[in-house]
Amino acid sequence: MKCKWLLTLATSMALGGAGLLALPDARAQPSYTVSSEQLQEAVAQRFPMRYPVAGLLNLDLQAPRLRLLPDVNRLGTEMAVKVAGPALRRSYAGTFDLDFALRYEASDQSIRAHQLRVNSLRFAGLPPGPSELLDAYGPALAEQALQEVILHRLRPQDLMLADGMGLEPGAITVTAKGLVIGFVTKQR
Template identity: 60%
Template structure:
């Protein structure tokens, strides 16, 4: 009887300790544990990947500058407005324009990164170009978006960012765009 009571008290004490630790990550009774990334952190990481050069069928080269990211929580996506410089044999001089795109995010477990995917293209806008040349450039807009942003790393979680969750049998799951940044939920690992 004494041994049974001691085991019960040990289990209860462990439960209280683990429950107290869990409360640090699960502050509300039914809230999921998570990891937050601010817009500033995203902007800093993506800025390191630019400028990028995109050749357009031997006619010109487009240089895409670092995007200005914006949060779109109402559609759970990010937007990016990028300055684009166009120069080459098809143009008499260099022209500057903008390119707008929206995208979703996905988690890549192999390197613990948050990446852009599911791009929704906006238009290339070059105010100084003739309409026919602008239309030609817009023909290449999908390739430009694909080469400039698809699978671009927006954030990388460090091993210490996921260590506690790994120990609890959790892994990054759904990514939600909020008015302040990204919220990465942690979900149970598959068995």
């Protein structure tokens, strides 16, 4: 038993500390850890983003600042947003706050945002007409902008040990330090 655990640990270390850890308890499944820094870096690469609204305005979304919400097993984010376009005489800066759950996508080995919940979309000084337009379209735009955003992609070497043990990524747990991806027996 101890020898098997040491072999698993040595294999994991040989993979370059890829984040896969095996626990000495025979009933425990291995897990993969993604730090909050890794998540922030991966998300920042996909921004800024621009979304047009009915040919009247454009929303420019800046890189979000992620928050870990372990109590509800979700991630939160707040991002700076700028709105401008033909319907406005000038641009307005604001903030967008939302939270979301996570899921694993086997086809490309990615961790993605899903079950988006918009908490607020605020712009200081925005006139009532455009403000109402954004209130109406804001949640849909948030879903379009961030639904299924890839937060992290597992590399083949990250999954090699688990794959060899007949396991695949399962539950994703948000902790105070990042994500822990548990492994479960592969579905046949």
